Amino acid sequence: MICRFVMIFAKHVLHERPLFPNQLIADAKAIGYRLLRLESLKFLEAAHSLYRSLGFHEIDPYSENSMEAYQPSEQLDRYYTITVFMEMEL
Secondary structure, rough: OOOEEOOOOOOOOOOOOOOOOOOHHHHHHOOOOOEEEEEEEEOHHHHHHHHHHEEEEEOOOOOOOOOOOOOOOHHHHHHOEEEEEEEEOO
C-alpha cells in the first residue's frame, strides 16, 4: 500500500525536532502502508531538508499526483517542472 502526504504543516519549536511528521510516519506504518509519497514545490527547500532528514528521497513524478485531478493534462508538464516528488519506504 502507498500512503501519500498531501500537506504537512509543522510548527517550529525552539530546540525541538518537529514531532508531527514522525507521528504521521509511525501511524502510516502501523496501518500497514509500506511506501510514503509526497510532492512539494521546488522553492520550499527547508521542507525538502526536513523530508530528507526523515528518510525521503527524490523520485520521478508519479501518476495520481495531487494536481492530476485538477489540472488539464497539457498543464501537468508545467507542474512537474516546479515540483519535487519524494518517497520513503517503511
